[in-house]
Amino acid sequence: FAEAYKRPMPTHPLSYGNTVLGGNMPVVCVPLTATAKDKILEEAKFVAELKPDMVEVRADFWDCIEDTHASVAMLRDIDKIIGDVPMLLTVRIKAERGYKDVSDKAKFNFYRAAAKEKLVELIDMELAYGEEKIQSFKKELVNSGISLVVAYHDMNATPTADEIVKIMDREIAAGADIAKIVVKPNSEEDVLTFLKGILTFRRTYSKYPVIASASGDIGRISRLIGGLFGIDLTFASGVKGSNPTQMPVSVVREALAVIYPN
Numbered sequence: 001f002a003e004a005y006k007r008p009m010p011t012h013p014l015s016y017g018n019t020v021l022g023g024n025m026p027v028v029c030v031p032l033t034a035t036a037k038d039k040i041l042e043e044a045k046f047v048a049e050l051k052p053d054m055v056e057v058r059a060d061f062w063d064c065i066e067d068t069h070a071s072v073a074m075l076r077d078i079d080k081i082i083g084d085v086p087m088l089l090t091v092r093i094k095a096e097r098g099y100k101d102v103s104d105k106a107k108f109n110f111y112r113a114a115a116k117e118k119l120v121e122l123i124d125m126e127l128a129y130g131e132e133k134i135q136s137f138k139k140e141l142v143n144s145g146i147s148l149v150v151a152y153h154d155m156n157a158t159p160t161a162d163e164i165v166k167i168m169d170r171e172i173a174a175g176a177d178i179a180k181i182v183v184k185p186n187s188e189e190d191v192l193t194f195l196k197g198i199l200t201f202r203r204t205y206s207k208y209p210v211i212a213s214a215s216g217d218i219g220r221i222s223r224l225i226g227g228l229f230g231i232d233l234t235f236a237s238g239v240k241g242s243n244p245t246q247m248p249v250s251v252v253r254e255a256l257a258v259i260y261p262n
């Protein structure tokens, strides 16, 4: 008999209903990337049918994002459609491949309102805001049950494995419940460096779930095999991906079933 194999999982997985971030199989998360209200709701319906483990609401794409009242109403509508599937709320800054410039005022007023109504299970904030701002936002989430994802994106290159661990360490120090890093490999060696960095983080900071991906065609494989090296969530496309190298949910599910048999 083959020995039972377990991928390197965090010691403290996070559960959101039926979705376990840090369980046997990486979570499949599908982003919503439409811009206009009717299209966003259509997309949410389509994505709900795909039965993802998590939905990422990329509100930086929204036409109405500067209007907090309208954005909260939109999120309530999406929540009704998505139902029990946990939602990650992201207003990505333009400097880290966000769709457009969104004012910090609009972003954090929206985040606060979404947290107050507990419309989402996770919220994403970039490490670029710095420890002080992240910690103060984290304080606002206390007692909400909402997890804070702290994210770092290198859009041009791949830091060394040591640097990757240090970046993720800074995310945790700033208050992340989940450490997140996205890099751009420019060679196959960079993909190995990326995976080495993630695995080293997992071995050293065993408590924390990890969200990570390597972009571009060279990095695509990380979206499937990353779980073997400590990645707990992979993004897959629904109607349209939020990154050109995301693969459709059905493809990702099929591959994951082979790579992570239970």
Ligand SMILES: O=C1C[C@@](O)(C(=O)O)C[C@@H](O)[C@@H]1O
Binding pocket: 031, 056, 058, 090, 092, 151, 182, 213, 214, 215, 235, 242, 243, 246
């Ligand atoms: O930061 C990330 C990672 C991502 O860019 C990807 O590489 O799949 C997808 C984004 O929607 C998400 O917020």
